[in-house]
Amino acid sequence: MKREIDRNKRGNMDLTESLEDYLEAIYVHLQEKKVVRVKDLMKHFNYKSSSVNTAVGQLKKKGLVDHEKYGYIDLTTEGRELAKEIYRKHEKLTGFLRDTLGINGETAENDACRMEHILSDETYETFYRFIKYLEQVLTRKKLDSIIEQFKKLPRETD
Known part of the structure; x- marks a missing residue:
């Protein structure tokens, strides 16, 4: 592609x-x-x-x-x-998948590698700005609490 x-x-x-x-x-x-x-x-x-x-x-x-x-x-x-731009995108996506969504490291790394190629610059920049916004308006403790609550939600099994 x-x-x-x-x-x-x-x-x-x-x-x-x-x-x-x-x-x-x-x-x-x-x-x-x-x-x-x-x-x-x-x-x-x-x-x-x-x-x-x-x-x-x-x-x-x-x-x-x-x-x-x-x-x-x-x-x-x-x-x-x-290269720096590609690497930065990869690192930010990996971090979000691993640290925020709780996806295991290897899966987060592999998925981020695929995502970095298909996300448009506009989508990636908007996504990244949204994450930064959440980090600014929520205290770290509150954000961590929200993330932990999210991780406890049951997965859909259609």
Whole structure:
């Protein structure tokens, strides 16, 4: 599935979910290790070098990464901005699913990964603003109480 990136910020670029995942993985690896190689992405995704090289090549053509054959992979300024945005969305969605709704960590992580690709920027930003609003108008204790009451509600079993 392709997701069109905000044209005002990024021109006419289309990225697949897979390419977004690569950008996010490169960003996370750079935060942890300061360098990224093809073998790091192979290990991360459990993919063959040909798949990783193809994806990195596509990101390079789009001006999102710098990479010389057998060298390090780095994000361009535009790539870093986009990767940071994707990662931020992933983290916020994971946190909401896990911490607010009480979904187990692995499921929250997997669902957030899928959601980050399908939610429009408008829906995500509105959702995020709503959560921030709730946190501002309710004390932490009151919000925690509401969340605990919610978690105790019976699940529908049609």
